[in-house]
């Protein structure tokens with residue numbers, strides 16, 4: 001199935017980035033949130049991403065306006081009558097996601113594919129909130145989606161091969177690198193990432209080697225853009241702890257969160273967004 005029009009629901013951190021990626025590929029994309037203020041914020045984030053490219057001479061102002069014209073901001077469902085794919089990027093709460101998918105099921109054509117950008121929740125359970133579970137899958141972009149190549153395409157228990165193939169082709173059209181994953185807690189990337197980050201955090205707790213030293217070693221030797229402490233602070237320590245709890249519950253002790261991470265979250269130190277985590281941030 002070919003995708004001619006896309007909708008992204010949730011214009012927050014991920015939704016705006018994903019809508020930018022879709023518009024960049026030349027497809028029209030509806031960007032929906034619950035409040036005009038959030039839609040406007042998402043639109044200015046998309047504009048910022050394009051503006052940086054214009055400033056660096058990678059595209060012209062005119063090209064930027066053409067891409068921006070592909071994004072259709074809305075708080076309603078009127079634009080969903082002819083979408084081929086909806087990508088959900090609302091908060092990581094199962095009841096909210098199920099309610100949204102049930103609503104989408106009523107307003108979208110029966111052929112529309114629903115994809116969730118969830119980092120950890122069950123695609124199968126979301127699919128079961130609709131009458132089209134074979135057309136519900138995960139499409140997990142990574143932050144910042146405008147830059148990160150990898151996209152996990154996640155197959156729930158009911159997701160058809162045709163839906164998987166369509167999403168893999170779609171991700172390739174977006175110039176991303178899709179990887180097929182069967183549903184399991186943490187999917188592929190978060191399982192590997194959290195195992196590595198958890199080990200770095202446990203090493204720090206045991207040895208008291210400062211985070212900046214561990215970050216520097218891993219960054220220089222590991223071929224990664226940032227070390228595990230900077231990455232945790234950037235993602236948000238509350239989010240990292242939530243994912244750790246999910247994996248701990250699913251796979252046992254090897255994913256137990258460290259006490260230092262729990263203590264930081266309990267004292268409101270959530271990383272960059274709160275001004276302090278493993279590091280202090282000013283300005």
Ligand SMILES: NC(=O)c1ccc[n+]([C@@H]2O[C@H](COP(=O)([O-])OP(=O)(O)OC[C@H]3O[C@@H](n4cnc5c(N)ncnc54)[C@H](O)[C@@H]3O)[C@@H](O)[C@H]2O)c1
Pocket residue numbers: 009010011012013014015032033034035038088089090091092093096100117118119120141142143235
């Ligand atoms: N932030 C990340 O680094 C990251 C990375 C990968 C995946 N994810 C996943 O992406 C999803 C979104 O995360 P985020 O960080 O962008 O969240 P966010 O809080 O930044 O944005 C969520 C947006 O959804 C809107 N929203 C809430 N309910 C809605 C509804 N019913 N209809 C329309 N809009 C609604 C909110 O107003 C908000 O603007 C989550 O499932 C998260 O786990 C996040």
